[in-house]
Amino acid sequence: PPYTSTSLSVFGRPRGHEVMTDAGGADAILASIDGADEATLKRLLQTVIRKVPECRTKVAQDANLTSELYQVSEEERQKAVADQYSELKTNANDDPNVTDEVDFYERAKFVPMRLTYEERKYLRLIDATMHVSSYTDHIDSAANVNVNPARKLALQMKQLCAVLTGMQVSHNYETGQQLMQTREFTGRSAFFQTVLEIGRRYKILNPERMRDSYGKLMYFLQDSRKQEVRDLLEFDAVSRVRSVYDVLSKSPKGLGMLEDPQLRTATMEIMPEGKSRPTIQREIKAKEAAIKHLAKTYCSVARRRKRHMGGMYSLGILRSSYQESDSEDEQGDDLTEDIVEQCIYSIGDHSTYLRFNREPCDRLLSYLKEYFDPQDPGHAEYSLAIEEGKDGARLSHPHQRQYTFVLQSMTLWREVLDNMFQLWHLAEEDLLDEEHAYQLADTGQGHQRVQKSPRSVVAMQKILAKVQRKVGGWVGSSIVHLGDHNVPNALMFIDKYIQVPRFLGPLVITVDKIPELAKSSAGMKAYVDSFGGAQKLQKLILADFFRHAFDGSGADNFFDAGSCIDGRLTSAWNWCSSIEGKPYFPIFLLTGFSGFDGKEGF
Numbered sequence: 309p310p311y312t313s314t315s316l317s318v319f320g321r322p323r324g325h326e327v328m329t330d331a332g333g334a335d336a337i338l339a340s341i342d343g344a345d346e347a348t349l350k351r352l353l354q355t356v357i358r359k360v361p362e363c364r365t366k367v368a369q370d371a372n373l374t375s376e377l378y379q380v381s382e383e384e385r386q387k388a389v390a391d392q393y394s395e396l397k398t399n400a401n402d403d404p405n406v407t408d409e410v411d412f413y414e415r416a417k418f419v420p421m422r423l424t425y426e427e428r429k430y431l432r433l434i435d436a437t438m439h440v441s442s443y444t445d446h447i448d449s450a451a452n453v454n455v456n457p458a459r460k461l462a463l464q465m466k467q468l469c470a471v472l473t474g475m476q477v478s479h480n481y482e483t484g485q486q487l488m489q490t491r492e493f494t495g496r497s498a499f500f501q502t503v504l505e506i507g508r509r510y511k512i513l514n515p516e517r518m519r520d521s522y523g524k525l526m527y528f529l530q531d532s533r534k535q536e537v538r539d540l541l542e543f544d545a546v547s548r549v550r551s552v553y554d555v556l557s558k559s560p561k562g563l564g565m566l567e568d569p570q571l572r573t574a575t576m577e578i579m580p581e582g583k584s585r586p587t588i589q590r591e592i593k594a595k596e597a598a599i600k601h602l603a604k605t606y607c608s609v610a611r612r613r614k615r616h617m618g619g620m621y622s623l624g625i626l627r628s629s630y631q632e633s634d635s636e637d638e639q640g641d642d643l644t645e646d647i648v649e650q651c652i653y654s655i656g657d658h659s660t661y662l663r664f665n666r667e668p669c670d671r672l673l674s675y676l677k678e679y680f681d682p683q684d685p686g687h688a689e690y691s692l693a694i695e696e697g698k699d700g701a702r703l704s705h706p707h708q709r710q711y712t713f714v715l716q717s718m719t720l721w722r723e724v725l726d727n728m729f730q731l732w733h734l735a736e737e738d739l740l741d742e743e744h745a746y747q748l749a750d751t752g753q754g755h756q757r758v759q760k761s762p763r764s765v766v767a768m769q770k771i772l773a774k775v776q777r778k779v780g781g782w783v784g785s786s787i788v789h790l791g792d793h794n795v796p797n798a799l800m801f802i803d804k805y806i807q808v809p810r811f812l813g814p815l816v817i818t819v820d821k822i823p824e825l826a827k828s829s830a831g832m833k834a835y836v837d838s839f840g841g842a843q844k845l846q847k848l849i850l851a852d853f854f855r856h857a858f859d860g861s862g863a864d865n866f867f868d869a870g871s872c873i874d875g876r877l878t879s880a881w882n883w884c885s886s887i888e889g890k891p892y893f894p895i896f897l898l899t900g901f902s903g904f905d906g907k908e909g910f
Contacts, residue, residue, distance in 0.1 A: 412566040412575075412655065416553040418729040420509045422654045427506050430479075434507035437475045438521035443467050443528055450755050453748055464531050465540055469493070471528060472500060472545075479503075497543035504529065505547045512549065512732050513657065515806040526739055526799055527757065533740050546740055549733065552651045556606075559643035565606040565651075574598035575656040577663060599652055603645040662726060668812035669722035673715070675819065676854065679847045682711045690851045694859045700882075701859035709783060714854045716779045717876045721808050723771050728805070734763040735798035751793035760791045761798040772873065789874040804877055811884045811904040814896070815853060819846050821899040832898070839892065849892055857883035 341349070356363050423431060446467050452460060472493055477484030479499070487496065504525065511522045518525075531537060532545040548554070556562035565571060578591045685691035685707035692710040694701040705713060724731065738744070738761035746759035768788045776782045789795045795804065822845055826836040839845040857880040884904045887893055 412571055413553075413563070415658070416556065416566055416651075416655065417551055418733050419552045419654055419658045420512050420729075421550045421552060421555060422513070422650055422657055423506065423510055424650070430503045430506045431510050433475060433479055434503050434525070435518055435521050437471065437478065438507070438518075438524045438528070441471055441474075441524055441528075443471060444524050447531065448527070448748060448755055448757065450750070453750075453755065461536060464534075464537060468528070468532060468537065468541070475500070475503065492542075494542040497545075500543075500545055501547040504545055505549060508736065509549050512729065513661070516810075523799060523803075526736070530739055530746065530757070533742055534745075535742065549736070552654050555647060555651055556643070559606070559608045561606055561608070562643050562648075565602055565648065568602060568605075570598045570602055571652070571655070574602055574652050575659055577656070577660055599649060602652060603648040606643070607645045607648050608643040609645075658729065662728075665725045665728065665809045666722050668809055668816045669718050669725065671816045671820070672812060672850075673718055673722070675846075675850055676711070676714060676718070679850060680711060680854070682708055690847055692851065692854050694855050699856060699859075700861045700886075701856065703784075703860035705783075710855065710858070712779070712781075713783045714858050716775060716782060717858055719779055720772065720775045720873070720876075721805070721812075723775055724768075724805050725808060727767070727771060731764065731767055731805075732802055734767050735761065735802045738763050738798040746797060749793075749796075751796055753793075756793075756796040756800075758791060758793070759797040761801065764798045764801055765790050768873070785872040785875075787872045787874075789872060794874055804874070807881070808877070811880060814901050814904055815849075818896050818899045818901055819849060822846050822895065825895070825898055836895075839895075845892065845895065849895070852890065852892075853883065856886075 341352070344352070447464060452463070455463075469491070473484065473488055476487050476496060476499070483496070487493070493500070507518070507522070507525050511518045511525075529546050532541070538544055553563075553566075556565060573594055576591075576595060578588060578595065580588055583591075680690070680692065685693060691707050692705075692714070693707045694703060694705050694710055696702055696704045739759070744760045744762070746757040748755055749758045750756075751758065765788055768790070772782075772786060772788070776786075790801050791797065795801050822836065823842045826833050826842045836842055836845055839848060858876060859879055860875060861879050861882045887896065887904075
């Protein structure tokens with residue numbers, strides 16, 4: 309060849325020669341490649357794959373090497389390192405776009421309806437079905453990564469039909485027998501859609517429940533959305549989650565309730581702190597009166613009262629109606645008083661959910677501002693400064709910078725939790741999006757379904773921008789990991805953030821109970837005084853949390869952990885995993901601490 313392999317640069321131009329024409333240059337490059345040895349060709353291929361994402365994706369797809377799609381390049385790692393100490397300055401304000409007024413009209417679009425008594429039997433059905441199902445064990449095993457598409461489709465259809473048939477047999481044995489013989493699932497499409505929707509709705513309302521069943525349910529629905537699967541089943545198993553807005557919009561005047569001033573009174577949460585009993589009773593009566601007024605004003609049909617045997621329900625009639633009822637909407641589109649009341653209670657549930665999940669963030673933010681000065685670190689024991697390589701920290705921040713880092717991180721968590729219902733709806737839309745199919749890949753934490761989630765990413769970026777305006781800037785990386793090996797899909801994204809109240813809640817409870825614990829007995833007071841007293845003990849625990857739950861720990865590189873949006877949660881969980889080694893851990897136990905993983909304990 310006219311040029312040796314060692315004279316070929318990365319861009320294909322020979323060193324020490326004039327630039328050739330396109331045709332001549334291409335011929336020379338091809339000739340050089342033909343004459344290159346194996347080691348040179350490997351280096352050339354590695355360079356092309358690393359620097360050209362399209363080539364990397366094409367090679368991985370052609371060779372069915374899906375796991376290679378999610379390897380982090382050296383450039384990405386270097387950028388992640390550089391972003392750890394980046395800083396954005398904005399004008400701090402109180403975000404004038406946010407007011408204390410609740411927009412019930414917009415909120416109702418994302419508030420799921422509370423389950424009725426009849427719907428709960430279908431909840432037990434879908435929960436039990438998914439709990440015993442081995443669907444994901446069969447579909448997402450490592451053996452299926454490179455399997456033939458036709459064979460994989462056959463396996464998916466076998467498992468999908470098994471789950472649907474088992475669900476129908478459990479609900480009605482005779483109908484299930486017929487379904488097993490005919491295999492005509494389209495005739496029972498309404499039943500399947502309703503049962504599957506109830507499972508999703510209940511999970512949104514109760515994030516601490518169905519912790520294993522919900523993941524299998526969403527992956528089951530994800531596969532059912534494939535066009536070839538729907539063609540074979542002849543129906544779509546996915547239906548829209550039933551929201552308050554959907555129910556009220558069935559009646560011409562139903563949506564008017566969302567703009568009624570009394571709705572705030574009807575959905576308010578009555579808190580007993582600092583109130584006398586007569587005051588609490590007045591608030592309860594006012595709330596009940598507002599609910600009755602709204603139900604009568606905005607219903608389209610008066611409450612229906614069933615009377616049997618002198619106004620009493622017969623046990624036999626109740627049993628028969630329970631057994632014969634199916635999940636198709638038997639009540640039609642009428643907006644009865646009961647349904648209006650259910651809508652009001654659903655909005656109230658939503659308000660309670662938001663307060664319960666935001667409260668730990670609010671309490672810790674108030675502790676941060678009360679016990680720590682952003683400018684003056686005070687005694688070294690209470691300084692928030694961290695240094696890379698010391699006590700497991702992977703970031704280096706002086707006290708003032710770390711204070712800001714903690715403040716903005718918890719403010720971000722609070723905003724995410726405040727918008728959790730909206731984010732959950734967008735996450736499900738991303739998971740069930742036909743245009744962005746998932747790929748089964750080894751992410752380093754087993755084989756996961758890696759899928760782009762554009763709706764969730766855009767929503768998080770909007771929340772992040774809002775927080776940056778609110779706190780007056782941003783310290784560290786603002787990268788949102790979603791659709792990579794860190795957070796493979798929107799399901800994992802939602803799961804990470806619903807953990808926030810689980811590890812902040814026990815911390816807040818412990819800190820709040822320390823003064824009460826010190827007063828409980830002389831021995832307990834002596835033990836608390838060994839830390840310097842109740843207030844100093846509170847500050848000691850908080851200082852340790854604010855330092856090492858936000859120190860970039862939890863991984864061995866800055867792409868997987870650090871100051872990025874996802875990495876802040878990783879560091880917090882890393883702190884939780886080391887709580888047993890802390891000198892103040894007995895205080896946690898004495899205040900009733902049992903773990904950070906919720907009351908179900910798994």
